[in-house]
Amino acid sequence: MTTTRRPAARGGRRLPGPPRTATLAVLGKMMRSRLEVMAWAASRYGDAVRLPLGPKTLYFFNHPDHAKHVLADNAGNYTKGLGMVHARRALGDGLLTSEGELWRRQRRTIQPVFHSKRIAGQLGAIADEAEQLTARLRARGRVDMREEMTSFTLGVLGRTLVDADLGEFDSIGASFEAVQNQAMFDALTLGTVPLWLPLPLQSRFRRARRDLQRIVDKLATDRAAMPSGADIVSRLIESVRHESDQRAGRVRMRDELVTLLLAGHETTASTLTWAFHMLDEHPQVWERLHDEAVEVFAGGPLTVESLHALTYTKQVLDETIRLYPPVWLLPRIARAADEIGGYPVPAGADVLLSPYLLHRHPEFWSAPARFDPDRFTPLASAGRNRYSYIPFGAGPRFCVGNNLGMMEATVALATIARDLRLTKSPGFRVTGEAMLTLQIRGGLLMTVRRVR
Numbered sequence: 128m129t130t131t132r133r134p135a136a137r138g139g140r141r142l143p144g145p146p147r148t149a150t151l152a153v154l155g156k157m158m159r160s161r162l163e164v165m166a167w168a169a170s171r172y173g174d175a176v177r178l179p180l181g182p183k184t185l186y187f188f189n190h191p192d193h194a195k196h197v198l199a200d201n202a203g204n205y206t207k208g209l210g211m212v213h214a215r216r217a218l219g220d221g222l223l224t225s226e227g228e229l230w231r232r233q234r235r236t237i238q239p240v241f242h243s244k245r246i247a248g249q250l251g252a253i254a255d256e257a258e259q260l261t262a263r264l265r266a267r268g269r270v271d272m273r274e275e276m277t278s279f280t281l282g283v284l285g286r287t288l289v290d291a292d293l294g295e296f297d298s299i300g301a302s303f304e305a306v307q308n309q310a311m312f313d314a315l316t317l318g319t320v321p322l323w324l325p326l327p328l329q330s331r332f333r334r335a336r337r338d339l340q341r342i343v344d345k346l347a348t349d350r351a352a353m354p355s356g357a358d359i360v361s362r363l364i365e366s367v368r369h370e371s372d373q374r375a376g377r378v379r380m381r382d383e384l385v386t387l388l389l390a391g392h393e394t395t396a397s398t399l400t401w402a403f404h405m406l407d408e409h410p411q412v413w414e415r416l417h418d419e420a421v422e423v424f425a426g427g428p429l430t431v432e433s434l435h436a437l438t439y440t441k442q443v444l445d446e447t448i449r450l451y452p453p454v455w456l457l458p459r460i461a462r463a464a465d466e467i468g469g470y471p472v473p474a475g476a477d478v479l480l481s482p483y484l485l486h487r488h489p490e491f492w493s494a495p496a497r498f499d500p501d502r503f504t505p506l507a508s509a510g511r512n513r514y515s516y517i518p519f520g521a522g523p524r525f526c527v528g529n530n531l532g533m534m535e536a537t538v539a540l541a542t543i544a545r546d547l548r549l550t551k552s553p554g555f556r557v558t559g560e561a562m563l564t565l566q567i568r569g570g571l572l573m574t575v576r577r578v579r
Contacts, residue, residue: 273400363383
């Protein structure tokens with residue numbers, strides 16, 4: 128049934144939304160698809176919606192002005208919210224979940240690793256990983272692109288962030304998946320299920336946590352035996368060196384490194400997987416992408432200068448992230464009472480912003496469901512509301528690794544498009560799955576064909 132978007136009201140009125148008696152219906156929609164329930168709420172009630180969930184009430188806002196207020200203008204009033212609070216049981220106090228002075232200290236420790244000059248210096252390693260990936264795809268013929276992109280991004284992070292070969296840890300991918308599944312389970316159940324219960328998911332998580340502690344300990348031991356470097360492990364070792372509680376220092380290192388590696392590889396792998404799905408759906412876009420890659424690579428190995436020439440490749444990625452942002456939800460909790468878009472928000476309220484919905488807002492995007500990389504040309508982007516496109520967040524918590532992620536995604540996409548054409552298996556259905564990141568459920572099976 129087609130519904131009409133209602134304009135957001137003003138004047139401090141109560142937010143529109145379904146009655147509290149509709150809690151079970153809302154929960155049912157949420158269990159079926161977290162993306163669809165957000166889309167339904169925005170379509171039915173407008174840009175500001177109150178969603179009852181039993182004893183809780185969610186305050187969902189879906190306008191660039193709302194995002195600007197919560198993420199930038201009054202960011203100090205908002206802490207990490209629904210999902211992230213409960214995911215702390217699985218992820219610990221890493222950069223993704225920590226708050227206050229701990230978060231600021233962690234950010235200062237990590238920030239130099241992502242300095243633009245240092246990231247530019249990693250281009251050779253990223254290009255080498257992309258060439259190895261392309262060779263693997265060419266040799267295998269039929270692949271799960273989600274698995275391949277995960278392997279690639281872990282390889283990049285190993286070389287650029289921790290100065291180690293993560294490929295030697297065969298279990299790391301499965302351990303990361305178990306941690307993410309537990310984090311999502313904790314978010315959905317609001318952390319009410321004890322971790323010690325012998326549920327299969329929780330048993331896998333406990334094994335994964337032990338495995339990841341072993342991996343972090345080995346990385347730290349190996350790194351400590353070498354001269355201190357500019358990698359993240361060296362900086363984390365230094366940051367906990369004077370901890371009075373050495374066990375607490377080890378746990379903090381594990382939490383921080385696991386968070387960085389999990390978020391760092393998962394977001395980029397998700398973006399690339401969605402990009403190859405969209406390229407298969409839009410062969411004319413692939414043709415332009417391929418032609419640009421052939422022309423740029425004809426000048427020799429990628430340099431920082433030639434990387435900037437991959438303008439259409441960057442547009443393809445920007446449009447992919449618009450439609451399928453890896454971070455699809457930004458939950459916050461209001462410290463003190465506030466007003467957003469003319470609506471009162473009480474202290475302690477769970478406030479939700481969704482880049483997935485904001486990027487499809489018809490007031491700010493023409494034909495929002497259409498895949499059109501040309502909407503990111505300089506001319507088309509001029510005058511666009513800054514907060515209508517927030518794939519990396521905004522304000523103080525703007526994603527620290529966005530430059531590295533976009534560089535590796537650009538290099539990988541161009542390198543593969545230069546040599547290969549990938550198509551989905553006949554009848555393969557792509558369904559989005561809103562986990563900690565927005566994934567393709569069950570992976571993406573594709574057939575590889577050489578084009579040069």
